[in-house]
Amino acid sequence: MRYRTKAQEIFIMAEHTEDGFDWDTTHASEPQQLLGSKKVAILLCTYNGERFLREQLDSFVSQTYRNWSIHVSDDGSTDSTLEILEEYKSQLGEGKLFISHGPRQGFAKNFLSLIKNREIIADYFAFSDQDDVWLDDKLSRSIAKIPRVPLNKPHLYCSRTRLVNSDLALLGFSPSFKMRPCFENSLVQSLAGANTMLINNATRDLMCRVADDAPVVAHDWLVYQLVTGCGGDVVFDQIPTLLYRQHEANLIGANATFRNQVIRILKMLTGRFSEWSTLNLIVLDSVRMELTENNRLILERFEAARKSGLLSRLRLMLKSGVYRQTIKGNISLIAAAILNKI
Template identity: 55%
Template sequence: MGNLLANKSLKIQLTEKNKGRGVGLVSDLPELQGAGADEERADVAILMCTYNGSSFLREQLDSFGRQSYRDWTLYVSDDSSADSTRDILDEYQRRWGSGKLFVFDGPCQGFAKNFMSLLKRPEVQARYYAFSDQDDVWFDDKLERSVVRLASMPEQKPALYCSRTRLTDAEGSPIGFSPLFARPPSFQNALVQSLAGANTMLINQAAREVLLSVPEDSTVVAHDWLAYLLVTACGGCTFYDSGATLDYRQHGGNIIGANASYKDRLFRVRNMLSGRFVEWNDANLEILRAFYPLLTQEARATLEHFEAGRTLGFKGRLCEFYRAGIYRQTHAANISLIVAACLGKI
């Protein structure tokens, strides 16, 4: 009941606002138990968006079938694939039986819009929601690890779990890991950096309710970054697991890569200094303004300093960014952030 009342209050506050227009590191996860250990098993909706994904889709679907946590349902939103993606999905529907896999037609407006449209479908109902790419391979305990962590949270508090990934080449051979982050998740970090890929994320129903209230006409830069921003801004908890939970395949068809190589990082720095970072922040801030009534006092103060810094001259800009407390997760990334701040590219 508390969760329902909280969600109702959230929607009322956002409606009124729009008329006028917790944190932790998961380095020491508790010992995992089987999915049947709890008296009330939590169910998970796996949300997958597909587009011409036939090359690797079977491997990902098979990894779902091997999950140690069995209480899940897969919902797929397909953006008019022209290959055999739909045939493969039909095959697995027959193999798994009714009620395990549902397929919808996507909006064909890009990956972020596709994921948001799937999250907003009333047919999709669960206690937890896991985002999935079409070309990864999940470790067998991925869902179990993430559910165990979020199950400890009060249902009314927005919560997000994410993790590191193991990188593989197109053939599935390991080639390394995504960067290891050591600083705590926070709104100050979320303002200037997405902590982890959506393919590692699990959110609870309270976090979903927050995301459902994003205005329809909003520009969503990336749904994983948006989830991290809103959960931390609204007083929720974000857990970062320093252990990998899946194989993140790197190939020519990736929309967003792992940002692990020097070349990838140089590309990200160039994007930041070219003005793209300013555009991304513009879009994120527009959404945050709509959520202002729900932000914690600390998040409001951080946001006010951050927005003020974007409009001031050199000295004032640096002072306001310092007061906002913004930071990125690695030393090199923080250097690029300082350079961007000096050049007015934030």
């Protein structure tokens, strides 16, 4: 496997970073023994991904957790993506890789088409991009961390990532968020990338209730809002579980560099964030009665704030309790509220 040596070197280097992570590679066998009967459906969306797809697929094959299947929705690739997928399908054998055709309406709708496909039956669902590299214990770590009871309660696992360039050279980490994941935070911030996420069937059921034509900004942000809004649990793991490529073809990059953070803040202050909020609220309105009573109240206050004059807007924003994960983020949130750009 071509990526293997370099990926392992990056993994070992993590033991000596300034972040001080304790990379314990011995935990993977225990979850596999205890939870090996739980099926994981890996949901992979592809579009002209020939350049890096083999490395992503190889990292699935290398997982220490073995009870998985790959479900691919291709959104109209014109390169050799489909040929590569057929090659791996043949190599992996019966029941391991399935290929379907996406709706060709963008990456969010493509992921939603996969999660809403009831022919895919599993205990957990893991989202994947086409150009990353999973660390070997990604699935075993995710399953070990996510709560297993009650089964009818929505659960979401997500994590930080190790940022790498096209050649897998280390660039840094995605942001470390320490404040509590909750609905108040989800209204104004997406916590983690979909490529790190693992969800249970209760969360999947919530996503299936979202209309096919819903104006979804980003499926990872939607998952965070639905799980927290409906009283579910979110685990944000400080230890990265994958190598997240940053390259010119990324649809959405990591918000880690100073430049990217400035761009995000400018989007908030120039009205782009307000547009996203409007679309998010349309989707949340369709599942309003699924929200907990307290979260419905938070949502109502946030909606009212966006329609109010300055003093009432600030008062309702404060009363709603919405916040972002960093001091800089909260300063930009206050500025956006003053400028009525929320």
